[in-house]
Amino acid sequence: MPKNPVVQSARPTLQKREPNPTTEGLAARATTNTDKDFWLRVARTVLTSRAIDRIEEQEMTPKGLVAYQFSARGHDLAQAILSEHITHPHDGAAVYYRSRPFVLGQGLTAEEAFRGSLARAGGMTDGRDIGVVHLLRPRERGTVLPASGDVGAQYSPGAGWAQSIGYYAKTLKDTSYAGAIAVSLGGDGSTATNGFWAALNIATTLELPMLFFIEDNGYGISTTSDYQTPGRNIARNLAAFSNLQLFECRGYEPEEAEKNINAAVDYVRKWQGPALIRLEVPRLSGHSFVDTQSYKSPELRAIEESHDPLPKLESYFTKLLSKSVWDKLVEEVEHEVRQAADNALAAPAPDAAIVGQHIFAPVMPVVESVKEKGPRMNLQDAVRKVLEVELAKNPKLLVFGEDVGAKGGVHGATVDLQIRYGADRVFDTSLNEEGIIGRSVGMAIAGLKPVPEIQFRKYADPATEQINDCGTMRWRTLSKFSAPMVVRIPVGFGKKTGDPWHSVSGEAFFAHTIGWRIAYPSNTEDAVGLLRTALRGEDPTFFFEHRALLDTPQARTNYPGDDFTIPFGKAKIVPQPSSVAGAVAKATIVTWGAMVDRATKAAEGLDVEILDLRTIVPWDKEAVLASVRKTNRVLVLHEDNWTCGFGGEIASVISQEAFASLDAPVERLATPDHPVPYNTTLMEVVVPQVSHIRAALERLLAF
Ligand SMILES: Cc1ncc(C[n+]2csc(CCOP(=O)(O)OP(=O)(O)O)c2C)c(N)n1
Structure with a gap:
């Protein structure tokens, strides 16, 4: 093996930049955004999201047409504003189940949203996944990475996207990536997850262009945020974290939210380094439709209602544009969303015939390539x-x-x-x-x-x-x-x-x-x-x-050469040096990995066909069945432990599909159901040895 000389730095090259400016400075310096088109788009997204939530909450879910309703009421304004800033074609957003307003801002239509929640054809997943587990290929804005039902699982893929931006821009010198960012959205509960800390660690150690967008509604279902982070404020607790710029604001106050979100996104774009913004938002509905919020006091509910961003947006918008523009927009959106709901309700169910498709990529090589004879x-x-x-x-x-x-x-x-x-x-x-x-x-x-x-x-x-x-x-x-x-x-x-x-x-x-x-x-x-x-x-x-x-x-x-490939799912018959030419095999051993060599030694002097599966998924059923039909006896052997070991699957297929060819019960040998010991004598008792395999073979042949 070549010797490895010392490398100067194992870290990807980090850029030198000025010390972080203070958050207060950044948000305060941001000028008030009075772009009327901007606020028209924000208002349209918020109103669309509200109308979808209302129809789902009041009409579809009570009738049992929507099984999982996660209302975004209260979170909608902040997300709609964020979406207006995620406009670079290489921006990536890793979202969660309450992120629909953001995704609407990225181009999801109301009809697609309804088709998703109603599990009809034409939703993002054609009824395969819950409607609010979002995904979206770029529609003149960013990419919405496929969300997960697991809280916190959105963060580290977001970090991967952020690392890719740097790779494309700096290493591959693709200038179209300049200024792109990743954003991961999540609730206060999600800041306690492994995923959150994994991503924070990656983004801050590598100084990646990643924004953590934390929508803090004070609850993870019914659990208050003091169980998620001490003192309930993740931003405050992260104040000492190196390489992380922090922002905090009320996500229900239009002007304040816009100033801070704008400053946070700008910061990440400009410095290509990580930031976290914590936004206080009210959760105006239950966690999901079935949650009655019985754990909240009437006083708290009243405070939350007073933080509803919709009337605040209306008043801000009215001052900037006019009441009549607002009213007209409300009417227009109501009409569009109602139409979208009607269309979705009339949409067909997804095609059941293709439910088994799309598990693997369609193309795989089918034959082994020619090999060279290297060293x-x-x-x-x-x-x-x-x-x-x-x-x-x-x-x-x-x-x-x-x-x-x-x-x-x-x-x-x-x-x-x-x-x-x-x-x-x-x-x-x-x-x-x-x-x-x-x-x-x-x-x-x-x-x-x-x-x-x-x-x-x-x-x-x-x-x-x-x-x-x-x-x-x-x-x-x-x-x-x-x-x-x-x-x-x-x-x-x-x-x-x-x-x-x-x-x-x-x-x-x-x-x-x-x-x-x-x-x-x-x-x-x-x-x-x-x-x-x-x-x-x-x-x-x-x-x-x-x-x-x-x-x-x-x-x-x-070494078989620099272009040598082997298809998956093709077992190999292991050449048996000791077997007599032309002898008919009297048993089959199906195995893989380190057991192949042990099986070969154990079979010495016996006429046995050894099949090395080489791949477990897919496994070569045809080769196994063909061999068993020829030898009529089979030993399935592996190192993994016994119960639910992969040998159980193989044995079951053989019993079902080659039962009539068997002259003996399918023999199995594996490590018993306990850990592998450190002491080698103990290890040899449990991990199948040549002698164990030989004994199993003899049992099989004698049956
Ligand atoms: C790994 C995992 N654990 C538990 C759950 C069940 N669960 C779904 S949402 C949720 C609360 C999440 O709260 P938060 O992150 O604050 O987001 P919010 O719903 O308040 O917007 C829980 C416990 C889950 N989906 N995934």
Whole structure:
């Protein structure tokens, strides 16, 4: 392995800028916005949002036509103003379920909104997702990234979008990105989530152009904000946070809100650095339609009503324009929204025949490419080589993770890549897996190809929410959005030892996660072909690198070349050096990863066909069934633990589809349901060994 010289800085280049001006100064310096067109657009958005909420709250939801109604009444003015400032074609907004006024300002029509909440065809997701879980491709303004139902999950994709802006502008020198920003919208409750802190950490350490837009209504459903942040004020608590400009205002006062939102957006655009604005807003309806707000006192409700931004907007607007313009606008919007509701009510249901479509990208290679005969290579060196080649080929490909930059990864798979490709493309991240995957989602939506490393399989746990939401994105959005990335993860026991933290295999958990492909190679050649296919593919993919195979003779093969690819879902029959030419196999072993070599050793002298699945999602059903139909006996073997292990899925398919061909029950062998021990003697008791496999095979053959 080449030696890794010291790199001067593993951080992407940060710009030098003047010290932050004070918030008071910034907002105070902003001149009052008296642009009549601006306020006409704001008023139109607020009135449209109000009319939609009213029709949903008073007519559609009581009749059971809308299942999830999240009113934005009270939040609407601030969001409508923000939307008027998110106008750069490369702006990205990561929103949440109460963000409809903002999305209307970005171009969502009232009819689309109704079709969404009524679950009809022609909504943003054709009835696949809740109407208020928004998304929008740019309509002469910014991109609304697909929202999530998980509170707080919007933040780190926002940070990924912000990081992409810098990458396009500075590294790829695309001038069209100059001045673009990301904004993530959320409530006070969301400031307690992992996602919020992950994104804040990324945005402030990397000084990204990202605005945190916090709509503080004092409640997360019924829980008051003193449970979310001490003293109820997240902005005050963040006063000591470096690299973060703070703004605070009443989001229901038109002039004050506009001055501060304008100043905050301007700040982020100008300095390309992060800011957070906390806006006090009333939540005038329940959390959702079914919430009666019984936990609020009548006095509090009265105060909230007095903070309703609509009459305040009316009076501000009337002074600036006139009462008759306001009345005319009200009438016009009422008419339009009523028409939109009627159209949506008359719209058809979505097409049930295509509900299974859009889970994966349509194109995948189907045949293995021709291989060259390169030098013999470790699996680990081969991974590095593939990354190196693909980094050179694809300027949008980025490799990152904990210790991936200067050190070259704790497993050495990225050694020297930072020196070669620079710290903008190969870099260390903060120790935050939610942030690593969440930021990758934002980057992928922005058109980059993120290749994050998770240091060990167990340490993907904190990223579970982002992984799940990423996997369902293509389906939820009917392929309007997807977030293809390749997540490399070292898995399994080590060459010398195991333990509960670093030795998890855990493919079944991810196989159960919708929308992800999984590669689990057993040798260098397959690792090269599968990694390259994944990197050139359009789906989120897990690429498992078995720790015990990274640098071992049994996994080493010749390097098959810089263009070698292997399709997913094609198992390989493992050549059996000991088998007699022409002998008919009497049993099949279905396995993958480090178990392939053990199975080969265990089968010595027996006529057994070993199928290396190579990919778990998709898995090669046809090859397995064909082999079982030929041998009539099968052992399914894996390292992941037993219950609900992926072997259970394979065994069930074999029983259902090849039952008549079986001469013996399907044999299974896996690690029992407990953690992998540290002590090697203990480990060898539980993780399937050659002797265990041999015994299972003999049982199977003797049945
Ligand atoms: C991860 C997660 N936990 C819990 C929920 C259930 N939930 C939905 S909204 C909500 C309150 C969020 O409050 P806040 O962030 O203040 O936004 P607001 O609704 O007040 O606008 C909760 C607990 C969820 N959707 N996601």
